Amino acid sequence: MLNFTLKQLTTELAAKRVSSVEVAEFFLKRINTLGKTLNAFISVDAEKTLTAAQAADRLIAAGKAGPLTGVPVAHKDIFCAKGWLTTCGSKMLANFRAPYDAHVIEQFNAAGAVTVGKTNMDEFAMGSSNETSFFGPVRNPWNTQTVPGGSSGGSAAAVAARLAPVATGTDTGGSIRQPAALTGICGLKPTYGVVSRYGMIAFASSLDQAGPFAKTAEDLGIMLNAMAGFDPRDSTSLERAREDYTRDLEKPLAGLRVGLPREFFAEGMSPDVAKAIDEAIAQYRKLGCTMVEVSLPNMKLSVPVYYVLAPAEASSNLSRFDGVRYGYRAPEYGDLSDMYKKSRAQGFGAEVKRRILIGTYVLSHGYYDAYYIKAQKLRRLIAQDFVAAFKQCDVILGPTSPGTAFKIGEKSGDPVQMYLSDIYTIAVNLAGLPGMSLPCGFDRANLPVGMQLIGDYFGEAKMLNVAHQYQLATDWHMRMPQGI
Amino acid sequence: MKWEVVIGLETHAQLSTRSKIFSGSSTAFGASPNSQASAVDIALPGVLPVLNRGAVERAIRFGLAVGATISPRSIFARKNYFYPDLPKGYQISQYELPVVQGGSLTVMVGDVEKTVRLTRAHLEEDAGKSLHEDFRGMSGIDLNRAGTPLLEIVTEPDMASAEEAVAYAKALHALVQWIGICDGNMQEGSFRCDANVSIRRPGEPLGTRCEIKNLNSFNFMEKAIQYEVRRQTELIEDGGRVVQETRLYDPDRDETRSMRSKEDAMDYRYFPDPDLLPLEITPQWIAQVKAEMRELPGTKRGLYLTGYGLSAYDAQLLTQSFEWSDYFETALAACGLADKAAAAKQIANLMTGELAATLNRSETEITDAPVKPGALAGLVRKCVDGTLNNKMAKEVFAAMWAGEGDADAIIEQRGLKQISDSGEIEKIVDQVLAANAKSVEEFRAGKEKAFNALVGQVMKATKGKANPTQVNDLLKKKLAG
Secondary structure, three states: OOOOOHHHHHHHHHOOOOOHHHHHHHHHHHHHHHHHHHOOEEEOOHHHHHHHHHHHHHHHHOOOOOOOOOOEEEEEOOEOOOOOEOOOOOHHHOOOEOOOOOHHHHHHHHOOOEEEEEEOOOHHHOOOOOOOOOOOOOOEOOEOOEOOOOOOHHHHHHHHOOOOOEEEEEEOOOOOHHHHHHHOOEEEEOOOOOOOOOOEOOOOOOOOEEEEEEOOHHHHHHHHHHHOOOOOOOOOOOOOOOOOOOOOOOOOOOOOEEEEEHHHHHOOOOHHHHHHHHHHHHHHHHOOOEEEEEOOOOHHHHHHHHHHHHHHHHHHHHHHOOOOOOOOOOOOOOOHHHHHHHHHHHHOOHHHHHHHHHHHHHOOOOOHHHHHHHHHHHHHHHHHHHHHHOOOOOEEEEEOOOOOOOEOOOOOOOHHHHHHOOOOOHHHHHHOOOEEEEEEEEOOOOOEEEEEEEEOOOOHHHHHHHHHHHHHHOOHHHOOOOOO | OOOEEEEEEEEEEEOOOOEOOOOOOEOOOOOOOOOOOOOOOOOOOOOOOOOOHHHHHHHHHHHHHOOOEEOOEEOEEEEEOOOOOOOOOEEEEEOOOOOEEOOEEEEEEOOEEEEEEEEEEEEEEOOOEEEOOOOOOOOEEEOOOOOOEEEEEEEOOOEOOHHHHHHHHHHHHHHHHHOOOOOOOOOOOOEEEEEEEEEEOOOOOOOOOEEEEEEOOHHHHHHHHHHHHHHHHHHHHOOOOOOOEEEEEEOOOOEEEEEEEHHHOOOOOOEEOOOOOOEEOOHHHHHHHHHOOOOOHHHHHHHHHHHOOOOHHHHHHHOOOHHHHHHHHHHHHHHOOOOHHHHHHHHHHHHHHHHHHHHHHHOOOHHHOOOOHHHHHHHHHHHHOOOOOHHHHHHHHHHHHOOOOOHHHHHHHHOOOOEOOHHHHHHHHHHHHHHOHHHHHHHHOOOOHHHHHHHHHHHHHOOOOEOHHHHHHHHHHHHHO
16 A cells, blocks of 8 residues: 555555555554654644545445545645644644635545645745744655755655655645655646635745645646636636546657757756756657757746745735734733734744745835836746747756755755755746656665656646656656655 | 915725625624624635625726726735734735726815816725724724725815815715715715815915825814814914824814824835736626616706706705605606696705705605605695695695695695685785885885885785785786886
């Protein structure tokens, strides 16, 4: 059961060779042992999980099982789940028990999936290493001295360490793809608007998008089928016909044009990552693909643009955490203004405060045009680069992250170095495009390397097809960390 | 020293939607605290706003009513500040691109028409309420009002006196109710104004203004502006300088007090709300709203003036609200008279006279008046055909109000029939002239008042039943003879 894909697990459940309760117990046990070492989870609630598993078993017995019925899913602690603590990795919400379900949670519950816990994450999804969590850093199962990436580090570590077969995450600047790469699993960020943001605690509203983690591209497709869909409670949710994201998995790739952005390969990539990506390109050639050089001339601006826009939105989104109605309130304070100051000073961690300060600054009178408006203009240019590139190719390929998993503490003192670890992923969020990461090799320290695929708008099915065909020809995705 | 007063008004009209502007909670007034505050209204983590189309539809109606441009695309922006009754830490409003741009409102200031230009009107959400009285050392927060839709209507600095400002505010108050976008309830805060007041010498650039906040009655508005003009005049004439600031009017002391100066003004860090898409309004939507709209008061006024020959004063009163004009038109149709002008004049007289006075006295709304338009029409017919004179009409109206039946029955019962037989009237006139030789002499000596005394004597002799027009004519003829 340990290394079962979602697809395999569902087959076993449907054939009643194993019950949902047995599966849940199996993973809960792992979460309570290895999960603790890795610090992958913030909340585990065996009773809730087993109750859901029993309900799933009844559905299976009644012949009413869907593709996710009885399957354990680990949810990033950014999704409100009724009755569960929903902390967003922050002291500010350490005591917040959500009174309602996020759309994503509703969808999984309706499909009969079983929540096995809420995973650790960078505080308010702000971080690339999972070190900013109030609940402590998550450890990478490939090497517990290294980070799993972030901000969805707990979900990525959980799937990589086989604490759950699949998990959910959110991606604002790479927070699904980068940890997927650093932990040797698959992760997908859909086109902006495909998954409802309702009930997902906002970091940067115009960039945030939820997506799945899994071992295989096929499993990502099954997960996305459950997560996607129009939700009238999110005005940015797109009203489109439902689609089956696994429909194109088996299509051969002969004739496919794979775009290689010149700027991705120019500099910054570590030699081991470059080697693995080159080998993946060679593999795609073998599969009949044509490589096309494309250019994203404005991509170099994506990190500065992102670090204007995302903090601007965050500074406003996080204003609701004021200690008045819920969440952390300083135990002692003078007047109202003092209550705000102390509650927020004590409730938020350093990285969150840094971004609130940056965001407040760029929106201030006299700076707004120079920063916010300018960044919005550049965002459009970055998006236009992709539109132009997709006239020449069907999918874009490159690295997910410039390097592999780094040591805990290695970059936490240098925010700019940390921000640069998202250099290949951020532009995709700014453009609103779908992107994914899948494992494509290891570095000399036996840490996984991820390759990134970027699809055109609503090109998830094609992207998954491209990834699946690669996974049929390789086995990187089925490798497990030693000693788990 | 002559000073010119410059006033601009900002009005918050609460839109009459059943649910809030960005959530499904009820907007009903007076519910127990926080019973109408949903997850969205209290800004739980993860919730998102969804725009209420009913609020937009009302903004379109307003734009059409004031001849404004309705933006094909407008943007919701966040206005960021911290306050306990502002749950998200920002208010969703419109900043750079409002839904309604320009337009104007023409109002009567006394007998003079005055056109006030509008700058804009934008949609926004209201905040909740902080209650400081009931809690010792703490404040209570009621979020029932949080998220209530508002239309903020901003004028150009076009008003030159408290009187003009009040006339505009009253006309706007009537208009928003007429087009059914706001209930106009000022006690409940559904319609509240801020006034920007400054003074200058004629021909000079605008002076420094002060903003007087939250004027929730026309009376307070008038007094607050008058006070503020006095204060600024005295300040400048004493060699001082007006400081730009926000002031509050204290009705108990009839003065305005400084609330905060411009230096303390907050930086709201407006930026487009990424949770809401740009608001797009198609020409089809506007056309549909237009087709469903009532005729506007200005159009009705025009009809009353030129179509029925009513006075500007009557036309103004009859269009004070949709209910008044509806009463008038229903009564007019029920009269079924060929001479519409005569019937209209008679209805207008009764409505602006007896009906208005009685409604006022009994604190009744026109829609609740016991004398319905159809019944009034019965009375009007008896006036137009000469059965009743004005005095009798008043008596019949009072009896109708008291529930004594319709006009015909009351006239019958009380024997109220005007004497229009000229022979009969002439006889009485002769008697009166004979008996009042002194008055006749006075009149001939040029004392006009004596004529009225004679009319009074004739009416008295007929117990008020003589046709006053005939009495007048006869008396004039006889006295001239």
